[in-house]
């Protein structure tokens with residue numbers, strides 16, 4: 001089984017995982033699979049405000065410093081996630097009012113991005129800013145930073161990140177863009193309009209991240225709308241990344257082969273996105289199947305849903321492993 005990092009690299013594609021830096025230190029099997037299979041790593045939670053900036057005057061860089069060193073030692077690159085999001089916010093931000101919001105946001109971004117200058121190939125500067133149900137202009141989400149600064153929080157965040165690391169590719173990351181549906185068409189349109197506006201204002205956004213949280217029952221809805229969307233992003237000069245790939249298999253109907261259905265969902269999605277020739281990175285949201293089943297939603301059989309990944313526990317090969325390898329070989 002050729003390591004996925006080598007298959008990907010031979011096509012000029014980065015392949016990797018969202019990782020837990022503390023687990024890389026503590027779990028030898030985890031560390032070995034990460035070292036062997038990936039050439040791009042992202043900390044799953046360690047660069048979110050709640051973890052990296054837990055108090056107004058305290059930053060916690062230890063875990064990410066370790067991860068960046070591990071990546072360097074294993075010929076891997078790292079990417080940052082995420083600087084501006086409505087979740088994983090520390091309580092102290094609640095005391096920040098409109099008068100101080102811009103200073104607090106830019107200081108955080110300059111400090112965090114500046115520390116890893118030249119060592120993060122890209123950053124999810126803004127994550128999940130589009131939520132058409134919130135009824136705000138441009139489909140923007142009614143989030144903390146929106147309420148503090150209005151739509152220009154995006155301009156502020158990308159400018160601060162670019163000042164702190166001009167080499168980093170600055171990315172806009174979002175979910176719900178993958179399966180063709182009236183809802184995702186609406187979201188895709190709002191995302192593209194927002195990105196066009198930023199680019200028109202010379203805001204330094206250079207990539208789009210498709211989180212790619214797939215669902216088992218949606219495989220047949222992965223189709224031409226997604227291809228058009230990726231082409232539109234490419235035609236704007238944006239790099240396109242698959243940033244958080246996994247499959248929610250809670251819709252599994254209990255019949256047939258669960259692993260095969262999951263593998264088919266990965267195949268269908270990766271064949272399409274890699275077929276556009278515009279995708280230059282594929283990251284899965286974790287390294288191997290979750291050890292503890294976690295309830296995503298009540299499943300028909302009442303069983304717990306998993307988010308099966310590309311490898312089984314402890315890095316065991318499974319149908320999805322071979323499927324992803326073949327997709328990378330064909331890219």
Ligand code: G3I
Nearest residue numbers: 018044045048081082087088127128174175211213244285
């Ligand atoms: O580490 C603390 C622990 O010390 C504490 O005891 C425990 C109970 O409060 O919380 C632990 O932190 C949890 C953290 O995951 C680490 O396990 C947080 O509560 C929990 O909210 C956090 O969930 C993460 C979630 O984002 C929110 O940040 C998930 O692991 C992570 O997979 C998920 O990832 C997001 C992406 O960042 C953005 N796209 C969607 C994706 C899935 O939701």
